[in-house]
Amino acid sequence: MKKLVFALLLVSGFAFAQDMKVVSGNFDFLKDQKEINIEFDYSNFTMMKENKSEAQYVEEHKADLNSKVKGNGNIWQKQWISAKDQIWTPKFLEIGNIVLSKAGKDVTFQEGAKTPYTLIVRTVWIYPGWDAGIMKQPAKVTTNLKFVESANKSNVLLEITSEEAPGDQWGNNFSNESRIGEGYAKTAKSLSKLLLKKAYN
Template identity: 75%
Template structure:
C-alpha cells in the first residue's frame, strides 16, 4: 500500500515540461541594458482544455462554488479578479530579477519604467491544475514574451513563446490562483536563464 501511495504521489506530482522557443530576433540588444520596462497583457487568453474564454470560466466557476456554499463563488471571483495584479505579475517580476541578481547581472525588470525597451508578457492560455491532497496536477501557463521598442511597439526585437510552464509548490497548494502564480514564476525563471545563456555569452 505504501508503495502504491508513493507511486501515485510521483505520478500526480510529476513536472510538466515547459517548451520555450525563440520565434523571432536575438538577445544582442539586452547585454548593455540595466532596466527593462514590463507590461502584462491579460486581455484575451483562453482557459482549460476546452479553450474557454476567461469570462466563461469565471461565470461557471462562480456558479459552481455558490451552489456548494452560498457566497463562496462571489468571494472567489474577487480573488480571481485581483490575482493578475497581486500574484501573477509580482511573481513573474520577482523570479526574473532573482535569477539575474544571483548571477551578478545588472539587468532588472520592472513595470512603469521609461526605458528604450519594453517586455510585453502576453498570456495566451491558462490551466489552473488541481490539488486533492494525495494527488495533484500542476497549473500550466502559456505566454508570448515580446521585447519591443518602447517608442515603437510594432518593432519586435525578440519574441519567445513559452508553452505550459508548470505551476506548483512543495506540499499542498489548494489555491488555483497561487498555482498559476507559480507558473508565471517558472516562466520568468526560464526567461532569465535563457537571457544569461544567450545575451551574456
C-alpha cells in the same frame, strides 16, 4: 503505496513539461541594458483543455462554488480578479529579477520604466490544476514573450513562446490563483536563465 509513487511520478513529469522556444529575433540588443520595461497583457486568454474564454471559466466556477456555499463564488471572483496584480505579476517580477541578481548581473525587469525596450508578457492559456491532498496536478501557464521598441511597439526585436510552464509548490496548495502564480514564476525563471545564456553570458 504503488499508487502514491505513481502519482508522484506523474507530478514530477509535469514539473519538467515547459517548452520555451525562440520564434524570431536575437538577443544582441539586450547586452548593455540595465533595466527592461515590462508590461503584462491578460486581456485575451483561454482556459482549460476546452479552451474556454476567461469570462466563461469565471462564470462557471463562480456558479459551481455558489451552488455549494452561497456567496463563496462571489468571494472567489474577487480573488480571481485581484490575483493578476497581486500574485501573478509580482511572482514573475520577483523570480525573474532574483535569478538575474543571483547570477551577478546588474539588470532588472521593472514596470513603468522609461527604457528603450519593453517586454510584453501576453498570457495565452491557463490550466489552474488541482490539489486533493494526497494527489494533485500543477497549474500550467502558456505565454507569448515579446521584446519590442518602447517607442514603436510594432517593432518586435525578439519573440519567445513559453508553453505549459508548471505551477506548483512543495506541500499542499489549494488555491488555484496561487498555483497559477507559480506558473508565472517558472516562466520568469526560465526566461531569465535563457537571457543569462544568450544575452548576458
